[in-house]
Amino acid sequence: MQPAVYRILDANLDRAREGLRVIEEWCRFGLNHAEFTEQCKHLRQELATWHHSDLRSARNTPDDPGTGLTHANEATRGTIAHVLQANFCRVEEALRVLEEYGKVYRQDLTEAVKHMRYQVYTLESQLITQHRHQKLHQAMLYLITSPSETVFETVEAALKGGLTLVQYRDKDADDLTRLNHARALRRMCHEYGALFIVNDRIDLALAVDADGVHLGQHDFPVELARQMLGSQRIIGRSTHNGDDLYRAIQEGADYVGVGPVYETPTKAGRPAAGLDCVRHALEQCPIPWFAIGGIDANTVHDVLAAGAQRVSVVRAIMQAEQPTLAVQYFMAQLDQKRRSQMGQKFAKQDSITDPWM
Ligand SMILES: Cc1ncc(COP(=O)(O)OP(=O)(O)O)c(N)n1
Ligand SMILES: Cc1ncsc1CCOP(=O)(O)O
Ligand SMILES: [Mg+2]
Numbered sequence: 001m002q003p004a005v006y007r008i009l010d011a012n013l014d015r016a017r018e019g020l021r022v023i024e025e026w027c028r029f030g031l032n033h034a035e036f037t038e039q040c041k042h043l044r045q046e047l048a049t050w051h052h053s054d055l056r057s058a059r060n061t062p063d064d065p066g067t068g069l070t071h072a073n074e075a076t077r078g079t080i081a082h083v084l085q086a087n088f089c090r091v092e093e094a095l096r097v098l099e100e101y102g103k104v105y106r107q108d109l110t111e112a113v114k115h116m117r118y119q120v121y122t123l124e125s126q127l128i129t130q131h132r133h134q135k136l137h138q139a140m141l142y143l144i145t146s147p148s149e150t151v152f153e154t155v156e157a158a159l160k161g162g163l164t165l166v167q168y169r170d171k172d173a174d175d176l177t178r179l180n181h182a183r184a185l186r187r188m189c190h191e192y193g194a195l196f197i198v199n200d201r202i203d204l205a206l207a208v209d210a211d212g213v214h215l216g217q218h219d220f221p222v223e224l225a226r227q228m229l230g231s232q233r234i235i236g237r238s239t240h241n242g243d244d245l246y247r248a249i250q251e252g253a254d255y256v257g258v259g260p261v262y263e264t265p266t267k268a269g270r271p272a273a274g275l276d277c278v279r280h281a282l283e284q285c286p287i288p289w290f291a292i293g294g295i296d297a298n299t300v301h302d303v304l305a306a307g308a309q310r311v312s313v314v315r316a317i318m319q320a321e322q323p324t325l326a327v328q329y330f331m332a333q334l335d336q337k338r339r340s341q342m343g344q345k346f347a348k349q350d351s352i353t354d355p356w357m
Contacts, residue, residue, distance in 0.1 A: 006058030079193035129232035142312035161327030169199035260293020282307030
């Protein structure tokens with residue numbers, strides 16, 4: 001057996017185990033997810049059983065020309081999602097190398113790492129799903145875009161203000177324009193670690209690998225969207241009354257919009273559902289819900305007082321002179337409401353069990 005093959009197997013066993021350890025640490029300390037943590041640990045330990053001394057003894061780091069190679073993208077990671085993505089790539093590539101070179105070393109290694117590689121693919125999909133849904137539950141402010149010459153500048157300014165959930169909505173543009181805009185906005189949102197949702201169009205959401213789609217009462221049913229998008233993507237539903245809300249929950253929507261609370265020119269012709277829809281959602285909605293419709297600096301206090309914990313806005317940010325400040329204002333109001341509620345809950349019970357907090 002050529003020493004070079006041993007060196008390749010040694011290096012890639014190290015690479016795979018190191019990448020899994022990076023992922024494991026987020027599962028353990030970032031997600032507090034015992035099952036994912038255990039899966040990573042088991043894969044690491046299984047790889048360790050193949051790391052025999054004949055492979056380790058072939059290591060020759062001083063003569064390794066690769067140690068000096070670096071890539072500009074390796075220096076920094078924009079978000080945790082980028083850290084996870086880079087390390088899943090590292091693990092999957094290393095396992096593929098082990099599988100190929102294992103064919104000239106030991107057939108049982110090849111079989112073992114092939115099985116591990118598919119386990120890692122599944123874990124990656126589960127983690128992406130978990131990450132998306134965790135970010136959805138943590139999102140308190142939801143920007144829905146409106147057609148604008150400065151839509152990209154406005155969204156980026158909002159993301160710089162701490163916005164974590166964006167929906168691309170343009171009822172008038174042609175499909176090619178929507179495709180290009182959605183691609184650009186999805187890239188921008190993910191650079192800032194924000195979720196990107198597409199309004200109405202399941203095909204467009206799939207085409208740009210969006211984090212999800214938002215469907216109105218007269219758009220495609222949630223069931224069809226779920227068949228096309230799977231469980232790993234987010235599906236939101238518009239609701240205007242108690243029946244809509246009940247049905248959306250039964251259909252398995254991941255979140256709902258509740259409103260319009262006030263009449264709004266952004267959704268002309270849709271009558272206001274009033275603050276009662278907020279009060280009803282507070283009592284009846286177990287999934288994340290966003291009050292929407294006519295919410296701005298003048299109305300947000302009443303909407304929060306009626307029980308909203310999350311709000312969705314269009315004009316208040318899209319038409320703001322300074323979108324960054326507008327986002328920071330709303331986030332401060334929402335955080336203050338959340339803290340006051342946490343305080344009240346602690347006052348009422350020994351431990352907080354609210355799954356959305
Ligand atoms: C969060 C949220 N709620 C409601 C809507 C409205 O969706 P839209 O497609 O604009 O109108 P309908 O399909 O509900 O009539 C939304 N986009 N986002
Ligand atoms: C899309 C949508 N659905 C219900 S109200 C609304 C628009 C809300 O826009 P604005 O925040 O400008 O009132
Ligand atoms: Mg719609």
